[in-house]
Amino acid sequence: GAVVSQHPSRVICKSGTSVKIECRSLDFQATTMFWYRQFPKQSLMLMATSNEGSKATYEQGVEKDKFLINHASLTLSTLTVTSAHPEDSSFYICSARVGVLPLSEQYFGPGTRLTVT
């Protein structure tokens, strides 16, 4: 089946620094990727939708200058958390869409746990 990977799986960074998270579709090309954030004991919250070669579309309330998304190829999207603060500590999950709607499916990566100290 379709596999989505994320790197790193865990990252600890100091407040004020930036951290980049990679999301890759390993055995398929994904024209659309999605980034979610999940706080403890809460559901996933969609942050942005990323189309290859285009600017990402951010959900309301998500700061685009803080969460930089780059989708430079059909197999790679990156999320950069700039000037991270402790409140940015969360579980970040990417997802990639494969197939032709409505039969397409959306596959999720294993997540990246970010801790900002």
Added chain:
Amino acid sequence: DAKTTQPPSMDCAEGRAANLPCNHSTISGNEYVYWYRQIHSQGPQYIIHGLKNNETNEMASLIITEDRKSSTLILPHATLRDTAVYYCIVRVAPWSSYKLIFGSGTRLLVRP
């Protein structure tokens, strides 16, 4: 998109069927019902989806009522590894704006 209502938690015995309900009374004719699950500290996993007819795959069965206002996900022989949060999502899937919005889900605990 139609909102969904799921019980916050359920439990069942290992080896028994787990029946997870979902209400989506405002669903419209072109909206699909999707089910995903999330095991602790992992990304969500696709389970099944359907429009009108009941569906079955190697993981589960999806029963959609005739009026499509509710559905039930059935795990026929639950195992301990099925302990997870299960999300029912209804979604129109137009090409240009397909995205999954997650609700609070049902936390299923499978007891030994």
